[in-house]
Amino acid sequence: MLTGMWRTGTPLASHHWDGCEPDMVILSKGLGAWYTGVGAVLVSPDIAPFIRHEDADPLPAMGTMATHPLMAAACLGVLDELEAMDFTAFSERAEHLGQAMKSLNGVGPVQDIRGLLGFLYGVEVTSGQLWPVTKAAEEQGVFFCPFTGAGDPKSEGLVVAPTDLVRR
Structure with a gap:
């Protein structure tokens, strides 16, 4: 999980x-x-x-x-x-990521940022903007896991879950 x-x-x-x-x-x-x-x-x-x-x-x-x-x-x-x-740097890096993610809430196509602990966040984007946002991120060398959800309108977003948690 x-x-x-x-x-x-x-x-x-x-x-x-x-x-x-x-x-x-x-x-x-x-x-x-x-x-x-x-x-x-x-x-x-x-x-x-x-x-x-x-x-x-x-x-x-x-x-x-x-x-x-x-x-x-x-x-x-x-x-x-x-x-x-050594997970001593973990909480500092997680807090930094959390602040950075929360600062994006409501910016451009970003409708909502969801996250609570560590390195796991969801970014909901405006309907129809998932693939343009994903492409723009990839052009910057950042890769996200896209998701689409049920509902009307259908929700769209990105999962932020870095794989390199502590080493950098």
Whole structure:
């Protein structure tokens, strides 16, 4: 998930709130650092018995079609790298990004900036402006993940989720 794997400054976004213990967390892109397609489901011990029948095999979803040693190696490498990183600069850089993002609210085609923690923001743009904004950003060497949503008028925007969080 975009809110997992230290994207918000902690291993999972839920770690920002004392006593917040999610029943289930789904991880994907960040776990494989986008090098390999992978996903994982973390389940709390409290609800695990409700998901798995007592007569079922311990890991019924495992098999050659559901997992691969390359995926496991990528995941372990990502976790090792993240755990070794110094996240002291993280909050300063995240705050700087947040201020910069919020300063764009209402400027030109930018209708709204959404974001709360770390390096994850959504930028809603005026309908029909998604591709011109995306193209202008790419011409400056900045690449975003575009999105279109449901509704009338259809919402359009960009996901801001830098992949180089701390090193620069």
